[in-house]
Each structure stands twice: as structure tokens, then as C-alpha cells.
Amino acid sequence: MKNIAFLIVILNLTSASLIAQQHEKQYDSLLANQLDADAYGNSAYTFVMLRTRSILEENKQIRDSLFAGHMANMGVMAEAGKLVLAGPFYTNNKDQFRGIFIINSTDTTEVRELLKADPAINYGLLQADLYPWYGSAALKLLNDNHQRIQKEDF
Numbered sequence: 277m278k279n280i281a282f283l284i285v286i287l288n289l290t291s292a293s294l295i296a297q298q299h300e301k302q303y304d305s306l307l308a309n310q311l312d313a314d315a316y317g318n319s320a321y322t323f324v325m326l327r328t329r330s331i332l333e334e335n336k337q338i339r340d341s342l343f344a345g346h347m348a349n350m351g352v353m354a355e356a357g358k359l360v361l362a363g364p365f366y367t368n369n370k371d372q373f374r375g376i377f378i379i380n381s382t383d384t385t386e387v388r389e390l391l392k393a394d395p396a397i398n399y400g401l402l403q404a405d406l407y408p409w410y411g412s413a414a415l416k417l418l419n420d421n422h423q424r425i426q427k428e429d430f
Contacts (some may be wrong), residue, residue: 313413321360322387323409324377328368331400345395346402353379353390360415374402380416382408 312319333339353359361378379387384406396402 308413311413311416317413318410319380319413319416320382321409321411321415322379322381322384323407324379324387324391325373325405325407326375326377326397327403327405328372328374329400329403333399333401339401342396342399342401346397349394350377352393353377354419357416357419358390360418377404378409378411378415 307313308317333342350359350362354362358380359377360380362375364375365373379390381387381390387406391397391404394402394404397404
């Protein structure tokens, strides 16, 4: 029994050592610098919470046009490397949350300028609340990888 316990301890120590070695081998200082990652692999962003406003557009053509422009603006921001993540909430909720953006900028003036081009926000269908946010610098690689798996456009 002592031999089995000893073997388990040795295996655990060996696997922990291998995991630590793999982590050291995986660090890519060039990529970290390219992504402006800090020592933790993170970066500062602006988190944008999109909420439903009190303005409702009953005309389906106008509403569809506003949201088509909303989607197009997201594409422009992503192409410029500013929009690193976006997505809607599936259902209505008590807080009226509709979706999120994570913007590759901490300059709220710049972020507000980017959002001015969004017709759904300008019209008043959506309200954009901005928050400083800290997360993985690897998010900046999301759009390029998403393009590889996206079969159809919205």
C-alpha cells in the first residue's frame, strides 16, 4: 500500500512538473508584445452594455434598417480592430440587457465616436453604457479566428 501511495505522489509531482514546463514553453513574448499584454496576459478594454431604451419603433422596415446598420457598424469596428467581442442576450430580462461589446480601447471619447456610427444607438432603440474592463489580451485574436468558422453572415 505504501508503494502505491508513493507512486501516486511521484506521478502527481511529475505531471505538475510537466504542466509547469509546458506553460513555460508556450509563452510567446512576441505575441504578448503584439497584443499589448501585461505580465498576466491581459489588457484593458471598454465593456459596453447595450440595453433597450424606451423608444420603440413600430415600423418593421425602419426597425430592420436600424438593426442592419447596427450589424454593419459592428463589422466596421471589427475590421478596424476595435470590436473584439460582441453578442446579444437570448431573451428579454428585467434589466433590459440586449447585448454586449468589448472594445479595444480605454478612451471613452474614442469609444463614443465609434458608437455614434451605430444607427440603433443613435435612433434611441439601444442605450450604450460604458465600463472599464480588464481581460485576456488574446481576445484581440477572436475576430480572425471567428472568420475561419463563420459560414454565413447575419
